[in-house]
Amino acid sequence: MSRSTDDIDHLKAQEADLERRLNEVRERRAELEKLTRPRGEKKGRPLRDITLDMLQEAHCPLNSLLLASVIRPLHGRSIPATRFGTLSNDEASSFESSRARPVYLCHCLTYDQGQAVKRFWARSDWPLADRIMGPMTGRILFLKGAAWTINLARLVSEEQITADNRDTLQYVAADQARDAGFPVQRTKFPYDEWLAMIAAALNKHEAEDRALREAAAAELEQQLSERDQLFGSRTGLVSLPGSRRSWRSTNDDR
Amino acid sequence: MTVKGSTALVRLAGNPSCEILGAMVMQEGSEKRFYERIVGEPYDREFGERQSSKRRGTQFEQNVFAGDARLLREAFSPFLGIDADAIIVRNLFDDYPGTKDDSRVARLRITRGILADAVVGRPVPHIIVQPQLLLPTSPGPRPYFFIAPDVLVRSPVDGIYLPGDLKSFIVRENEVAKGDLARVRLQLGAQVLALMHEYHCIDPSITVGSNGMLIFSRPNGLNPHTPRVEDLGGAVEAIRIGITAFLRHRQRINELRAGAEPFTVAADLSPNFQDACLTTCVMAPWCRQRAAGQASDMGEIASEVLGNMSIQHVIGLMTGTIEPANDHERIVAIQLRELAAKHNTEQVA
DSSP states (O other), rough: HHHHHHHHHHHHHHHHHHHHHOOOOHHHHHHHHHHHHHHHHHSSOOOHHHHHHHHHHHHHHEEHHHHHHHHHHHOOOOOTTTTTHHHHHHHHHHHHSSSSSOOOEEEEETTOOOOOOEEEEEESSSSSGGGGOOOOHHHHHHHHHHHHHHHHHHHHHHSSSSSSSSHHHHHHHHHHHHHTTOOOTTTOHHHHHHHHHHHHHHHHHHHHHHHHHHHHHHHHHSSSSSHHHHOOOOOOOOOOOSSSTOOBHHHHOO | OOHHHHHHHHHHOOOOTOOHHHHHHHHHOHHHHHHHHHHHHOOEEEEHHHHHHHHHHHHHHHHHHHHHHHHHEEEEEHHHHHOGGGGOEEEEEHHHHOSHHHHHHHHHHHHHHHHHHHHTTTTOOOOEOOOOEEEEBBHHHHHEEEOOOSSSEOOOOOOOOEEEEEEEOOOBBBOOOOOHHHHHHHHHHHHHHHHHHHHHHHHTTTTOOEEEEEEEEOOOTTOOOOOOOOOOOOHHHHHHHHHHHHHHHHHHHHHTTSSGGGGGGGSSSOOOTTTTTTHHHTTHHHHHHHTTTTTGGGGGHHHHTTTTTTHHHHHHHTTTTOOOOOHHHHHHHHHHHHHHHHHHHHHOO
């Protein structure tokens, strides 16, 4: 009886010792992982800097939806839809403050009234003509954004650059190709073929669009202040029902 | 279901006599919150649209609007008579994304600008994605409804925009169930009415037809079917009736509440319980309790035929223990006895 009690106590002591050693090993591993994980460093990088770099790489304005869908696999960060709205307000406030920055994130402007197209982001050091949205510019920027994404996925697959999740980035690129109307097959990523098709599609409208944007830029440069050339012309108030005595109900109007 | 925007108008059009619905539309906050404040306990039944339907709807919209609305351009190309590649699209969610009121107002301003440009002959897009309209209901609390069609498409015939709504229902051969169609037609009716209002503000002589477009999803792949042009004369009229009813309810509720919140006077309002309420309104069980023992408890057809009679009174007429008080009750008694006799015969057989 006493022998078996001794055995149990001995085993319990061994178990406790093993648990203590296991915890020590786990803690040590966690510390080493923290030191060696590059993602930790990237996660702390401001969205503003990431966006500026991406725009610089793409050489064209990018849609915030596309930016968010590429940042996730490339940098391992999920960007909530509202985050770009906050970024826009911060950037405009920063421009109006006394501390000047070498470059600002700004928006594309409509060709006729110079109003901000908030989903399309650009850099303040680009010529105004590159930030104007004409009637066909939306399609051209979509195609350019798609080409940039596909090229990124290609570079990652060739291991020229690294991505947090290369598989997801491949599928983001394939989504862009599908949205452009190109044939897409599961697990096949013919990047060069897609890029050639995008180049052909861009040729159709780009020259006409460029001419319209340059003409609009020349006019808007005369009309808009430096601030409005970045963040869009300020619009007048909208008259909503109830704001004036003359407003009547729909039924009265008929 | 919500009680905001065009959904509120669709519901008012479906049950214009219900003052409780009027109070729900006036009340700030959700429909469930309205229930909780009146009943005093949380709403614990199934509520709202199925998640799978929402996801399907969102996915359909994403597909259709992706790539400068490529699928939409292809779908509308025959209607517009222009090659899909030459169609100009403007997505107002690109200009000003978001669902808060300031975003809606910004999109409303852009939509109004485009409509005005179209009237004076300036270049405008063939398709406007996510435009914003509104329907005013005269000054006072809640003086307007925001109405947001999925698209506005410029008619190649007269240059007037037509509202269009995307529906991700699974339909074959572009045909949809009658019940579903009635609801979406009312929704389009509200959009047509809002568009009429906007054009009327620009130039009262412009005639906006009662037409709208429905774009259903194909069964496979969430691609759009050929858009269907719908004649919406009846739906527009139903929405007008709904708005008139809302104005009437609002006036009565305002008189009763004397500055307090609308839900505080719910007990003094007249509900109009219908069969359909059970699947569309959180207040249905509460309204049904108030109609307990009355003919309306058996649904709107019973209510229509029997009027304000109690169920006991109806049983009395049928069994002969109560003498009919007038011609209407006499006819009801005869018909009920005939039905009972037939029912008994069938049971014996």
